[in-house]
Amino acid sequence: MRSNPWFETVAEAQRRAKKYLPSTVYGALVAGSERGRTLDDNTGAFAELGFAPRVVGHHAERDLSTTVLGVPSALPVVISPTGVQAVHPDGEVAVARAAANRGVIMGLSSFAAKPVEEVTGANPNVFYQMYWSGTREAMAQRMERARTAGAKALIATLDWSFSHGRDWGSPTIPETIDLRTAVRFAPNVLPHPRWLWAFIRSGRIPDLTTPNLQPPGGKAPTFFGAYGEWMQTAPPTWDDIEWMRTEWGGPFLLKGVTRVDDALRAVDAGVSAISVSNHGGNNLDTTPATIRLLPAIADAVGDDIEVLLDGGIRRGGDVAKALALGARAVLVGRAYLWGLAANGQAGVENVLDILRGGLDSAVLGLGHSSARDLSPDDLVVPDGFTRVAGAPRAAGTAGR
Ligand SMILES: Cc1cc2nc3c(=O)[nH]c(=O)nc-3n(C[C@H](O)[C@H](O)[C@H](O)COP(=O)(O)O)c2cc1C
Numbered sequence: 001m002r003s004n005p006w007f008e009t010v011a012e013a014q015r016r017a018k019k020y021l022p023s024t025v026y027g028a029l030v031a032g033s034e035r036g037r038t039l040d041d042n043t044g045a046f047a048e049l050g051f052a053p054r055v056v057g058h059h060a061e062r063d064l065s066t067t068v069l070g071v072p073s074a075l076p077v078v079i080s081p082t083g084v085q086a087v088h089p090d091g092e093v094a095v096a097r098a099a100a101n102r103g104v105i106m107g108l109s110s111f112a113a114k115p116v117e118e119v120t121g122a123n124p125n126v127f128y129q130m131y132w133s134g135t136r137e138a139m140a141q142r143m144e145r146a147r148t149a150g151a152k153a154l155i156a157t158l159d160w161s162f163s164h165g166r167d168w169g170s171p172t173i174p175e176t177i178d179l180r181t182a183v184r185f186a187p188n189v190l191p192h193p194r195w196l197w198a199f200i201r202s203g204r205i206p207d208l209t210t211p212n213l214q215p216p217g218g219k220a221p222t223f224f225g226a227y228g229e230w231m232q233t234a235p236p237t238w239d240d241i242e243w244m245r246t247e248w249g250g251p252f253l254l255k256g257v258t259r260v261d262d263a264l265r266a267v268d269a270g271v272s273a274i275s276v277s278n279h280g281g282n283n284l285d286t287t288p289a290t291i292r293l294l295p296a297i298a299d300a301v302g303d304d305i306e307v308l309l310d311g312g313i314r315r316g317g318d319v320a321k322a323l324a325l326g327a328r329a330v331l332v333g334r335a336y337l338w339g340l341a342a343n344g345q346a347g348v349e350n351v352l353d354i355l356r357g358g359l360d361s362a363v364l365g366l367g368h369s370s371a372r373d374l375s376p377d378d379l380v381v382p383d384g385f386t387r388v389a390g391a392p393r394a395a396g397t398a399g400r
Contacts, residue, residue, distance in 0.1 A: 062370065079099050110142060271305060
């Protein structure tokens with residue numbers, strides 16, 4: 001008898017993903033860099049924060065909705081862009097449908113396996129994500145394509161420094177999948193018949209190409225081809241970011257900010273929003289958890305731009321904590337990837353329902369009628385919890 005496909009926590013979705021996915025695919029989703037200190041801190045820091053619930057004065061009805069960059073969302077949760085190559089045959093289209101069904105905005109990676117046109121067809125509220133990669137002409141063409149497809153905002157991700165080595169080992173990922181690679185990877189794949197069957201049934205094999213980076217009249221580069229182009233592109237200056245923002249001409253989210261001075265510089269560059277992010281622990285290891293860095297950044301930029309956070313969100317309570325400390329909304333990465341692996345589109349919907357339920361419980365228990373009313377007063381923040389990076393320090397406080 002097949003077990004109940006519904007799961008009650010993101011932790012259970014992860015357990016199922018580990019079971020169903022070939023270890024190479026699962027390992028690519030765990031990701032993280034070096035010793036994994038940031039990866040662990042992103043989730044661990046949320047557990048250090050306590051709630052301060054009230055006993056009387058609860059509200060029978062609670063509003064969890066918000067807007068992000070002017071786009072309405074049923075929840076203060078956005079799908080974070082990830083290249084979900086090989087997790088599920090329907091990939092980002094399944095994620096987009098799930099997000100649309102739950103009234104949530106979909107962030108689509110330019111490294112994704114599905115074309116932006118198919119994704120905006122499944123969810124009208126798509127934010128398109130790009131790295132600083134390739135020539136300005138190529139970037140302008142990719143932006144034009146996303147705009148024509150109906151993307152409502154651009155996410156520029158800058159927090160990546162090609163720091164690879166993982167103490168627990170990086171999975172081997174093939175450049176393309178042909179008969180030879182299939183035979184080579186068979187011992188890894190055959191013990192995971194459900195995953196294999198899903199692809200066989202769909203008539204597709206994971207092709208590991210990046211259709212959104214396909215030049216007009218050319219071929220879509222492979223994932224590694226795209227990665228190579230990115231590595232060889234000279235890193236952007238603030239002037240380049242201003243160019244990108246102007247070229248896009250619409251709402252612009254800068255993802256990857258961890259320092260107060262960068263956040264203020266981003267305001268000057270005219271961005272509409274930032275996400276406090278360390279790329280889910282995939283940039284420089286030992287960068288503090290984003291939830292520790294959020295309060296100082298939110299404080300510094302005030303209402304000038306929208307401040308989002310991503311990294312370590314696994315529960316609705318984590319969403320509530322991020323909102324209480326100054327985020328307008330959060331982006332989630334691995335949580336929905338575990339759901340997608342565990343049960344396709346329904347698994348992503350399941351994860352969004354878990355986040356909704358947990359957030360709603362927190363708003364109820366904390367005595368609010370709206371998630372927008374969450375504040376630091378709702379939390380017990382232990383001494384020394386927060387971290388401040390890139391802010392001018394008063395004399396004699398260096399290192400604190
Ligand atoms: C497997 C994987 C692939 C990712 N790919 C991208 C990407 O293509 N573009 C991007 O901006 N961020 C990417 N990220 C980072 C996520 O958007 C997000 O910042 C991070 O996953 C948040 O942390 P969380 O997974 O703990 O929620 C990726 C993360 C993972 C785990």
